[in-house]
Amino acid sequence: MTSRTAVVVGGNRTPFVKAGGRYADASAQDLLTAALDGLVARFGLAGQEVGEVVAGAVLKHTRDFNLTREAVLGSALSPHTPACDLQQACGTGLEAVVYASNKIRLGQMDVAIAGGVDSASDAPLVVTERLRKAMLALSRARSLPDKLTALARIRPADLAPVPPAVVEPRTGLSMGESQALTTAKWGITREEQDDLALASHRNLGAAWDAGFFDDLVTPYLKVARDSILRADTSKEALAKLRTVFGKGEAATMTAGNSTALTDGAALVLVAEEEYARGRGWPVWAKVVDAQVAASDYVTGREDLLLAPTRAIPVLLERNGLTLDDFDFFEFHEAFASTVLATLKALEQNGVGTVDRSKLNVKGSSLAAGHPFAATGGRIVASLAKMLHERGPGSRGLVSICAAGGQGVVAILEA
Amino acid sequence: MGRDVVVLPTLPEPKGVLAKALRGLTKKPGDVATLPARTHMVMEHRVAVSRLAAYCAETGFALRDEMPATWLHVLTFPLQTEAMAADDFPFPLAGLVHVTNDMTLHRPLRVDEVLRVSVRAGNLQPHAKGATFDMVGEVHVGDELVWHGTSVYLAGGARVAGDAPPPVRLAAPSVAPSQEWRLPGDLGRRYASVSGDHNPIHLNALTARLFGFPRPIIHGMWTHARAVAALGGELPDAYRVRVQFAKPILLPAKVGYGVVREDGQWRFAVVNREGKPHLVGELSVARRGEP
Numbered sequence: 001m002t003s004r005t006a007v008v009v010g011g012n013r014t015p016f017v018k019a020g021g022r023y024a025d026a027s028a029q030d031l032l033t034a035a036l037d038g039l040v041a042r043f044g045l046a047g048q049e050v051g052e053v054v055a056g057a058v059l060k061h062t063r064d065f066n067l068t069r070e071a072v073l074g075s076a077l078s079p080h081t082p083a084c085d086l087q088q089a090c091g092t093g094l095e096a097v098v099y100a101s102n103k104i105r106l107g108q109m110d111v112a113i114a115g116g117v118d119s120a121s122d123a124p125l126v127v128t129e130r131l132r133k134a135m136l137a138l139s140r141a142r143s144l145p146d147k148l149t150a151l152a153r154i155r156p157a158d159l160a161p162v163p164p165a166v167v168e169p170r171t172g173l174s175m176g177e178s179q180a181l182t183t184a185k186w187g188i189t190r191e192e193q194d195d196l197a198l199a200s201h202r203n204l205g206a207a208w209d210a211g212f213f214d215d216l217v218t219p220y221l222k223v224a225r226d227s228i229l230r231a232d233t234s235k236e237a238l239a240k241l242r243t244v245f246g247k248g249e250a251a252t253m254t255a256g257n258s259t260a261l262t263d264g265a266a267l268v269l270v271a272e273e274e275y276a277r278g279r280g281w282p283v284w285a286k287v288v289d290a291q292v293a294a295s296d297y298v299t300g301r302e303d304l305l306l307a308p309t310r311a312i313p314v315l316l317e318r319n320g321l322t323l324d325d326f327d328f329f330e331f332h333e334a335f336a337s338t339v340l341a342t343l344k345a346l347e348q349n350g351v352g353t354v355d356r357s358k359l360n361v362k363g364s365s366l367a368a369g370h371p372f373a374a375t376g377g378r379i380v381a382s383l384a385k386m387l388h389e390r391g392p393g394s395r396g397l398v399s400i401c402a403a404g405g406q407g408v409v410a411i412l413e414a
Numbered sequence: 415m416g417r418d419v420v421v422l423p424t425l426p427e428p429k430g431v432l433a434k435a436l437r438g439l440t441k442k443p444g445d446v447a448t449l450p451a452r453t454h455m456v457m458e459h460r461v462a463v464s465r466l467a468a469y470c471a472e473t474g475f476a477l478r479d480e481m482p483a484t485w486l487h488v489l490t491f492p493l494q495t496e497a498m499a500a501d502d503f504p505f506p507l508a509g510l511v512h513v514t515n516d517m518t519l520h521r522p523l524r525v526d527e528v529l530r531v532s533v534r535a536g537n538l539q540p541h542a543k544g545a546t547f548d549m550v551g552e553v554h555v556g557d558e559l560v561w562h563g564t565s566v567y568l569a570g571g572a573r574v575a576g577d578a579p580p581p582v583r584l585a586a587p588s589v590a591p592s593q594e595w596r597l598p599g600d601l602g603r604r605y606a607s608v609s610g611d612h613n614p615i616h617l618n619a620l621t622a623r624l625f626g627f628p629r630p631i632i633h634g635m636w637t638h639a640r641a642v643a644a645l646g647g648e649l650p651d652a653y654r655v656r657v658q659f660a661k662p663i664l665l666p667a668k669v670g671y672g673v674v675r676e677d678g679q680w681r682f683a684v685v686n687r688e689g690k691p692h693l694v695g696e697l698s699v700a701r702r703g704e705p
Contacts, residue, residue, distance in 0.1 A: 024464075025477065030477040033476045034476075073646050221479065221525060
């Protein structure tokens with residue numbers, strides 16, 4: 001088999017919006033369809049068959065069991081385009097790109113669309129376990145006494161819906177509370193975190209002003225820019241925010257240096273390199289390699305969101321690279337302290353030092369927001385474009401942490 | 415005689431119009447010669463995303479920046495009701511039957527565009543069971559006509575001079591239904607709240623019975639919208655769609671939907687268990703400059 005290369009040729013996302021805001025009435029499927037519409041329009045894919053569309057969502061209704069395929073059927077793509085839902089918490093979008101790229105490399109398809117969507121506004125509400133069991137018993141009951149027995153098991157308190165919570169099932173800690181443990185353990189200061197948040201807002205604002213997102217974002221529902229972005233925020237403004245995670249004097253994490261619940265969708269167009277050239281598509285960057293890893297966080301021995309520090313050395317080793325060989329680092333800002341602890345751990349473990357001037361230079365999740373499964377698509381499309389602008393041979397490293405103590409990292413190269 | 419133009423500051427709230435319409439129940443049409451030469455207009459309408467979202471969720475459209483043609487009809491509806499509720503409008507609103515609808519979306523219309531919405535009545539015609547007339551709606555952006563639609567209503571018992579023209583009949587596609595829709599009993603109330611059409615025949619059994627229906631019937635425009643939404647991603651950017659409302663759907667209901675695509679046009683029907691059509695329609699790509 002001849003060698004095949006998977007390349008990113010472009011991307012499209014909706015502007016990201018704080019949960020409960022301008023996208024409050026849009027479902028996850030609406031958002032994914034909107035991102036798909038924009039990509040189809042940008043690359044003239046209307047009526048065409050794409051090898052596969054792969055995407056996912058972290059907050060997902062049971063009715064959305066075929067979310068991606070449903071979005072395809074609502075789009076202008078040929079109905080013969082197959083689709084697949086994939087999910088690895090916040091790693092979803094990047095894992096989708098890896099899945100698509102691997103299939104392309106193996107010759108199973110020539111072109112794919114990969115990414116994800118999340119709507120914290122459209123999060124499913126779950127009924128209590130007692131109500132759910134009673135309703136299932138009721139649906140099985142055939143006789144009136146059986147039905148009445150099933151109904152009688154329901155208590156008034158069972159009727160209250162159970163709101164969704166981003167809590168680790170095994171530790172009972174929310175992601176912020178888990179990260180507060182990491183923040184304290186690695187001695188990350190409030191000032192460092194606020195500085196990183198400030199840089200994220202400034203970088204993202206500058207990228208918007210420079211028109212960087214003109215061919216990466218399509219407006220949706222009267223929103224043209226990421227709405228969480230505060231390009232004019234200051235160190236002083238960030239310093240005034242009260243802490244929301246961690247306890248007492250030692251608490252350092254605020255709404256300013258933690259990501260907000262966000263609605264949005266992001267997709268990437270991936271193709272085999274020769275195929276892309278044949279279609280006249282720009283070849284932005286190769287998807288070189290990727291690695292996943294997981295951390296032993298349940299016992300408290302390791303950190304929930306530092307699994308990428310296990311994946312990165314494996315990936316570098318396999319590709320014969322060091323941290324000095326990269327032009328850009330895209331480290332997902334779940335929390336400012338996640339990125340800072342990741343950098344510290346990489347240094348402490350002897351992996352190397354990340355040049356901060358190459359880190360998240362177009363802003364990241366603190367400023368853009370973080371619709372969980374959409375973040376990978378946002379990062380890959382932006383990084384591929386940055387590498388294309390930098391020129392052939394330039395390299396970027398993506399690192400995304402995910403719930404369940406997982407991490408997915410990847411190398412892109414122009 | 416010139417046309418009256420009534421400019422309203424905003425689209426009227428449908429419930430107020432309904433009260434006016436109920437007062438019109440005492441109208442006894444008899445011989446009718448003309449309709450008021452009057453246009454109702456709203457100069458600058460901005461679509462509320464939350465209303466569009468609720469409409470899309472109820473009718474099966476994805477919530478896009480580009481708005482469905484049937485939603486633009488919904489925007490004209492309060493003006494239609496306003497026009498028909500006027501004291502000098504000869505027919506009582508509550509007894510009118512929506513027979514056919516014909517609308518054209520000339521180009522994709524985005525949710526952030528500022529719309530001029532207008533409605534006028536015309537084309538009074540004799541009919542075997544009374545009289546028909548058109549409610550013509552138009553949506554402009556600046557000077558550009560972006561949507562127009564004609565709703566034909568039948569006023570039973572009215573008399574208009576002349577011979578009734580032959581009725582327009584759309585042919586149902588000869589195809590087995592490929593979809594089954596389950597319409598819940600409260601669908602009429604739900605669609606009323608997203609469309610603003612609170613006609614009592616759609617709301618509950620009691621109010622429906624007052625008008626001779628054993629159960630509430632779903633709005634024809636819901637069925638119309640759902641049938642267009644069913645085309646999913648195939649729906650063209652700009653299109654003309656014509657429908658004929660053949661037989662009301664009593665709620666709750668289970669109905670079938672079939673569609674064929676031939677010669678660049680779609681023909682569809684919503685049918686009952688016996689295959690008899692409730693609604694028959696045709697949709698084709700609209701090209702610039704065509705009516």
